[in-house]
Amino acid sequence: MTRRILQILFPLLIVGVGVSASLWLVNNKKQVQRVPREKFKPHIETVEVVIGDFQPIINAQGTVTPHTVIGLSPEISGRIIFVSPKLVVGGLFEEDEVLVQVDPQDYKLALEQAKAEINSAQSLVTNALAQLSSAAAQKAQSEARIMREEAEAQAARAEWVLLGKKSDPPDLLVRIPQINEAKAGITSAIAKSSAAHAQIQSAKALVKAAEATRELAELNEKRCVIKAPFRGRVQSHHVGVGQIVSRASVLAQLQSIDYAEIRLPLPMDEFKHLEIANAYRGGTSITNGPSVTLTANGNQWVGRIVRSEGEIQARTQMMAVVAQVGQPYSDGRTALSFGQFVSAAIQGRKFTDIAVLPAAVLRDGELVYVLDGEKLFARKVTVLWSSRKQIAIASGLKNGEWVCTSSLDSYVEGMEVTAIQKGSDE
16 A cells, blocks of 8 residues: 555656746746847958050960971982981081082083083084085086076177078087086085085084083082081981982981971960951961960070961861961070970950959859949959959949959848958959
8 A cells, every 4th residue: 555655656746846846947047138149241352443454465385396397309319428417317407508419420421421412513513504605605606607608608699690590509509508507506506505504403403402411411410419408407317328319219307497386276265366366367477476475394485476377177166376486496595396395475465444353253254243332233344355363354344443352152232241452463
């Protein structure tokens, strides 16, 4: 019985203690003082808008190449008797410097033979002229004889009439055989003259042919000395003393070093900022093109853009321009070696009334957040040019305004902010 009473009273006791404790806590709780909450204003960094002139630097990359590469080949056949010590890979040579010599002996003999043929042909001309003179003399003699015989024949006819002869005088008396013989002499002289004229023409043709042979022999003798066509560098060579070469032989590959060329592909939205974009369509070289600075391995070279290729590449939609740097292997400075990969910084055209700002100010490609008092407002702008670090804004901002450069988790038009102002050049 007692145990039963305890089982009933013990839970009731626990509940009573809990209720009493709860009432005590409610009656003795501390009053929380309400603290006024300040409105949240995110901290942002801003930069000042400065309107001024702007000249973009357009970056590109390319490989240095020679503007001319030729295969050095002989114009005659023969045995090599001399090779210049500069005709080695990487060797530098001057214009008109002797690089290779072919044995000229065969061509000297051919020249002497051509001179002898000229003398022989000229002798034929002389003989033909003598025959022509002889024929002319023969004709003159025959004509004189005819005149003489005709005079004698006329006198004989007159005497025949005085003698009272009624018949015709005999042919011999009136010199008919002699006159015919003289006429035959004239015909023979004319034939000899014609033959002499033909012989003269033939002999003159032989003289011209012999003179052409002599000129070719002289030219071939000169061609035995193979000179450099320009100031350049040896890319490769395939010749040695004693080697037999022909017209088809390539003795060396030569590169011109008066200037180097660098082909620089550019996106069209960057190409349009060059001075040549509107005035030049490609092909012919231009003067006073944009300046370009080339960099490789810590060295720099300065050149100019001389042309564009004038064709947009279908696959990449890029336009290539060509830069030139004079004297890439000049003494006194680091060589701008052919085949070297370089970075290029090209001077773009100059613009006025442009705001140059950090690229971080641009939102959604066409908006910036402008600070007005302590509030931010979005404004649409016109972007002239952009890079990874900077943008150039052509319109939409005023000089002296401040724009936000900080990244915002969220944006509400007219939101209040706490601004930290920085200069445009920081």
